[in-house]
Amino acid sequence: MSDLPSLTAHDLACRRGDRLLFKGLNLRLESGRGLWLRGRNGRGKTSLLRLSAGLGAAAAGELRWGDEPIKRSESFRHQRVWIGHQNALKEDLSAIESLQFLARLHGRRHDLPAIQAALAAAGLQDRARAAVRTLSQGQRRRVALARLVLEDEPGLWLLDEPYDALDVDGVRWLGGVLRHHLARGGSLMFASHLPAEADGPVVDTLDLDQQA
Amino acid sequence: MTYVKEEIGFVAILARDLRLASRRRVDILLPLGFFVVAVSLFPFGVGPEPNMLRQIAAGVVWVSALLATMLSVSHLYAADHADGSLEQMLLSPRSAYAIAAAKASAHWCLTGAPLVLCAPLLGLLMDMNSQALLILTATLLLGTPILSLLGGLGAALTLGLRSGAVLLILLILPLCIPTLIFGAGAVSAAESGVSVEAHFSLLGALLLLTGLAAPWGTAAALRIAVE
Amino acid sequence: MSAQLRWTTFAAPSRFCALAAATTPWLWAACLLLTVAGLYIGFGVAPTDATQGEAYRIIFIHVPAAWMSMVLYCAMAGWAAIGWAFNTRMASMLAHAIAPTGAMFTFVALWTGALWGKPTWGTWWVWDARLTSELILLFLYLGYMALLAAVDDVQRGDKASALLAIVGVVNIPIIYFSVRWWNTLHQGASVSITAAPTMAKTMLLAMLVMTFAFWAYAFAVVFTRARALALQRERDAEWVQALRKVVPT
Numbered sequence: 147m148s149d150l151p152s153l154t155a156h157d158l159a160c161r162r163g164d165r166l167l168f169k170g171l172n173l174r175l176e177s178g179r180g181l182w183l184r185g186r187n188g189r190g191k192t193s194l195l196r197l198s199a200g201l202g203a204a205a206a207g208e209l210r211w212g213d214e215p216i217k218r219s220e221s222f223r224h225q226r227v228w229i230g231h232q233n234a235l236k237e238d239l240s241a242i243e244s245l246q247f248l249a250r251l252h253g254r255r256h257d258l259p260a261i262q263a264a265l266a267a268a269g270l271q272d273r274a275r276a277a278v279r280t281l282s283q284g285q286r287r288r289v290a291l292a293r294l295v296l297e298d299e300p301g302l303w304l305l306d307e308p309y310d311a312l313d314v315d316g317v318r319w320l321g322g323v324l325r326h327h328l329a330r331g332g333s334l335m336f337a338s339h340l341p342a343e344a345d346g347p348v349v350d351t352l353d354l355d356q357q358a
Numbered sequence: 359m360t361y362v363k364e365e366i367g368f369v370a371i372l373a374r375d376l377r378l379a380s381r382r383r384v385d386i387l388l389p390l391g392f393f394v395v396a397v398s399l400f401p402f403g404v405g406p407e408p409n410m411l412r413q414i415a416a417g418v419v420w421v422s423a424l425l426a427t428m429l430s431v432s433h434l435y436a437a438d439h440a441d442g443s444l445e446q447m448l449l450s451p452r453s454a455y456a457i458a459a460a461k462a463s464a465h466w467c468l469t470g471a472p473l474v475l476c477a478p479l480l481g482l483l484m485d486m487n488s489q490a491l492l493i494l495t496a497t498l499l500l501g502t503p504i505l506s507l508l509g510g511l512g513a514a515l516t517l518g519l520r521s522g523a524v525l526l527i528l529l530i531l532p533l534c535i536p537t538l539i540f541g542a543g544a545v546s547a548a549e550s551g552v553s554v555e556a557h558f559s560l561l562g563a564l565l566l567l568t569g570l571a572a573p574w575g576t577a578a579a580l581r582i583a584v585e
Numbered sequence: 586m587s588a589q590l591r592w593t594t595f596a597a598p599s600r601f602c603a604l605a606a607a608t609t610p611w612l613w614a615a616c617l618l619l620t621v622a623g624l625y626i627g628f629g630v631a632p633t634d635a636t637q638g639e640a641y642r643i644i645f646i647h648v649p650a651a652w653m654s655m656v657l658y659c660a661m662a663g664w665a666a667i668g669w670a671f672n673t674r675m676a677s678m679l680a681h682a683i684a685p686t687g688a689m690f691t692f693v694a695l696w697t698g699a700l701w702g703k704p705t706w707g708t709w710w711v712w713d714a715r716l717t718s719e720l721i722l723l724f725l726y727l728g729y730m731a732l733l734a735a736v737d738d739v740q741r742g743d744k745a746s747a748l749l750a751i752v753g754v755v756n757i758p759i760i761y762f763s764v765r766w767w768n769t770l771h772q773g774a775s776v777s778i779t780a781a782p783t784m785a786k787t788m789l790l791a792m793l794v795m796t797f798a799f800w801a802y803a804f805a806v807v808f809t810r811a812r813a814l815a816l817q818r819e820r821d822a823e824w825v826q827a828l829r830k831v832v833p834t
Contacts (some may be wrong), residue, residue: 163738164821200449202585203740223451232442236374238381250370251450511752515745519735529728529749532721533756536763543767564759575752582744 150177150300150331151212151221153198158207160193167193168354169206177300180324180334180347185354191337192231192306194354198335199228199304211302224253225301229308233290237279241265241289244278245296254296261296268292269315283311294323300332309340321346367452368460375464389430389469390476396422397480408485415484416494416545420538422480423473423498424505428530430469431509432516432523434461435580439517448584454577462503462510462573470502486545493548497541500561504537507572514579537564596673598815599824605808612805619798627791640704644788647697649796650690651715653803654722655757657687661729662754665747675815677743680750681733682811686803688726694719714765721760725753739818 152174159169167190175181183191197204200216208215211222235244242261249256265274268288273281278289291308303324309317317340324334324347334347379386400418401411438444447457477498481491512530516522544557595601627645634641661683668677698716699709710716729746736742819825 201445223449226449228445228449230442230445232445234442234446236378236437236441236443238378239374243377247370247374248446251367251447251452253451515732515749516735521735525731525735528724528731532724532728532760533752535721536756536759539763539767560763571755575748578748579745582741582748585741 150225150302150333152176153216153302153333153335154210155198156208156210158194158197158209159205160190160197161205162190162193166205171207173352175302175333175335177331177333178328180328180336180349182342182349182351183335183337183354184339184351189354191354195228195304195306195335195337196230199226199230201228222302225299227252227294227297227301227303229290229293229304230306231310233286235278235286235289238277240275240277241270241281242274245289245292248293249296252293254293255298256296264292264295265289267295267319269319284313284316287311288316291320291323294327297327297332300327300330303327303332303334303336305334305336307338308336309338317343367447367450368456368463371447371452371457371460372464372467375461376467379464379468386468386472389426390472392429393422393426393473393476394480396425397483401484411484412486415481415486416490417542418484419477419480419494420498420501420542423477423502424531424534424538425527426473427469427502427505427509428512428527428534429523431465431506431513432526434465434510434513435517435583436513436522439584444580445584448580454580455573458510458514458573458576458580459569462507462576465510466503466506470506473502474498490545490549493545493554497544497557497561500558500565501537501541504561504565504568505534507568507576508533511572511576511579514576514583517580517583537561540564593673596675598675598678598819599822601675602812602815605812609805609808609812612801612808616798616801616805619794619801623791623794623798626787626794631787631791632785638704640701643697643701645791645795647694647701648792649799650697651694651719652796653799654687654691654694654719657683657690657803658722658725658750658757659754661687662747662750665743665750669744669747674743674818675811677747678814678818679807679811680747681743682807682814683803684726684730684733685810686806688723688730690799690803691719691723691726695723712768714761714768717764717768718761721764722757725757729753 154175155171155173157169158171158173160167160171167188171194173181183194185191193202196202198209198216200209200222210216211219211225214222216222216226234248235241236247239247242258242265245264246256246258246261249261262271262274265271268291270285270288270292273285278286281289287308287310294303297303308320312320321343324336328334328347328349334349397418400414404410404414435444438447448454474495478491478495481494486494508530509526512526513522515529516526519525540557540560544554544561547557548554595604623645628642631642631645633639661680664676664683665680667673668675668680695716698719702711702716703709729749732749733742733746736745816825816828
C-alpha cells in the first residue's frame with residue numbers, strides 16, 4: 147500500500163445561491179478506498195465533488211489533504227485528478243492532441259507512444275487521429291477518461307458521473323481501471339446514478355439524501 | 359512520490375491556442391475586417407479632405423485598433439469555460455498567472471500582430487507621411503500587447519455574463535486611455551517636430567507594468583469566475 | 586450584548602443596521618446645518634472675485650463635489666478590498682452603497698464644471714485635465730455598478746467588483762498623469778493645506794464647510810443605502826424576521 151494522504155472533510159457546508167445544500171458533513175477517504183456518492187438530483191453530489199477537488203469555497207467547514215488544507219497543499223495539486231461532467235476536449239483538435247494537451251498541462255507523461263497506448267486502452271485506437279468534433283458522446287467520454295490510464299502514481303481521483311454515455315464495454319473497462327487504481331493504493335470519490343456493477347470497484351457509499 | 363518534471367504551462371497553452379486558431383483561420387480575419395471598416399468610416403463621417411484626414415489619422419487608427427481588440431477579446435475564455443478546459447487549467451499544477459499570460463499572448467499573436475501589420479496600409483488611406491506611419495506602427499507594436507493584457511483581465515471579469523462584450527468595453531476602456539494618449543500622441547508629437555522619446559518610454563513602462571500586473575489580476579478574476 | 590467595542594463589532598449586519606438607524610437622523614441634521622452655513626458664507630459673505638465676477642461662486646459646489654467623488658472612490662475600493670480579503674459581507678455591501686453616491690458627486694462636479702466653464706471660458710465643456718479625469722472617474726463608477734448589476738451570484742459579484750475597484754484605484758494615478766500630459770489648462774490648485782491659499786479666507790472657509798456638508802450627506806445616504814442592502818440580503822436571518830414582527834404591515 148502506498149502512503150497517500152487521506153482526504154478529510156470536517157463540518158463541511160455547501161451553499162448554492164441562497165440555498166444551503168448540506169451542512170455538518172464529515173468524511174474521511176483513505177488510501178486504497180473508494181467513496182460512491184448517491185442521492186437524488188440537486189442533493190449536492192456535484193457540489194461536494196467540486197469542493198473536494200478544490201473548486202469553489204465551502205460555506206463552512208474545511209477540507210484537508212493529510213494535514214494541510216487542500217487549497218494550500220502542493221502535493222494535493224499534483225495528486226488530485228478531477229474529471230467533471232464536461233470532457234474538457236477541444237472540438238477542433240484530434241483525440242491525440244486533446245489528450246496530449248491535458249496530460250502535458252497536468253505534468254503527466256505526454257509522449258506520443260504513451261498517449262496512443264492510453265487511447266488504445268480506452269478502445270479508441272481507430273479514432274485517435276479524428277477530430278473530437280466527429281466523435282460520439284461516448285467516445286468523447288472515453289478520451290476524457292483515458293487520462294486515468296496515464297496516471298502512473300496513485301492519487302485522489304474525483305469523478306462526476308464517469309459512466310455517463312459509456313456503453314457496456316466502456317463501463318466494464320472503467321470498472322477495471324478503478325479497481326486497479328484502488329488496488330495500488332489510490333483513493334476515489336465519484337458520483338454515479340447507475341446501480342453498482344458486479345465486477346466494479348469495491349466502495350463505501352455516502353447517501354446525500356440522508357445528509358441534513 | 360515523484361512528480362514529472364515541471365515544464366512551463368505557458369508554452370503548452372500558447373501552442374494549443376495557436377493550433378486551434380490555425381484550424382479556424384477565418385476567425386482571425388474578423389477583428390481585422392472590423393479594423394479596416396472602422397477606419398474607413400471616418401472619411402464618410404468627416405469628409406474626404408486630405409488635410410483634415412491627415413490630422414485625425416493617428417487617432418482614428420489607434421481608436422479603431424483599440425475597439426477591434428476589445429471586441430475580439432470578449433470571448434477569450436468563453437470557449438474554454440464552456441467545455442471545461444478552463445477548469446482543468448486552473449486545477450492543474452500550472453500557476454493561473456501563467457495561464458493568463460499565455461492566453462493574452464495568444465490573443466496578441468492572433469489579433470494584435472495582424473493589426474500592427476495592417477495599420478500602415480490604413481494610414482496610407484488617410485494620407486499619412488512615411489515618418490508618421492513608422493511612429494504609428496511602432497506605438498501600436500508596443501501598445502497592442504497592453505490592450506491584449508487589459509482585455510484579458512476584462513474577459514476574465516465578465517466571463518459568462520450576459521452582454522459580456524459590451525460590459526467589457528465599458529470596464530476596460532478607461533484603463534486603456536493612457537495607452538491611447540501616449541500612442542496616438544507620439545504621432546502628433548513627431549509631426550510637430552517634438553521628441554517622441556518620452557512617449558515611447560512611457561509606453562514601454564506601461565507595457566512592463568501591465569505585463570507584470572495584469573496576469574495577476576486576470577488570474578484572480580478567473581478564480582472568482584470559476585468558483 | 587457586550588459593551589466592548591472592537592474593530593469587527595459592526596461587521597455583523599445586524600449591529601451595523603442598528604448603528605446606521607441611530608446615527609442617520611443626526612447626520613441629516615448636520616448636513617442641513619452645514620449646507621445652510623456653507624451656502625450663506627459662499628454666496629452671501631465671500632467677496633466678488635476680481636477676474637471672474639459672480640460666476641465663480643459655483644466653485645463652492647464644484648470643488649467639494651470633485652473632492653468627494655475622489656475620496657468616495659478610494660473609500661469604496663478600500664471597503665471592497667476589506668470585504669474581499671476578510672470575507673465580510675458588510676464591508677462589500679458598504680462598498681456597493683458608496684458607488685451610486687460617488688457617481689452622483691462625480692456627475693455634479695462635471696455639471697457644475699460646465700456651468701462654471703460657460704461664463705468663464707465661453708464653452709460648456711473644455712477637455713482640460715481635471716474635468717476629463719472626472720469624466721473618466723464617472724466611467725469607473727458606472728463600470729463598477731454595471732458589473733455588479735450583471736452578476737447574479739452574490740459572492741461572485743462582491744469579489745469581482747472588489748477586484749475591479751482595486752484595479753481602478755491603482756490606475757487612477759496613471760490615468761490622471763496621462764490626462765495631464767495630454768492637456769493642461771485648468772485653473773492651478775488654488776486650495777492647498779500647506780501653501781498659502783490664493784483665495785480669500787472666506788472663500789476657503791465656504792469650500793471647507795461645504796465639503797463637510799457633503800461628507801455628512803454622503804454618510805447619511807450611504808448608511809441608509811447600506812442598511813437597505815443588508816436588510817434585503819439578510820432577509821432570511823433571524824434578526825430581520827424579528828424586525829418584521831415589530832412592524833406589522
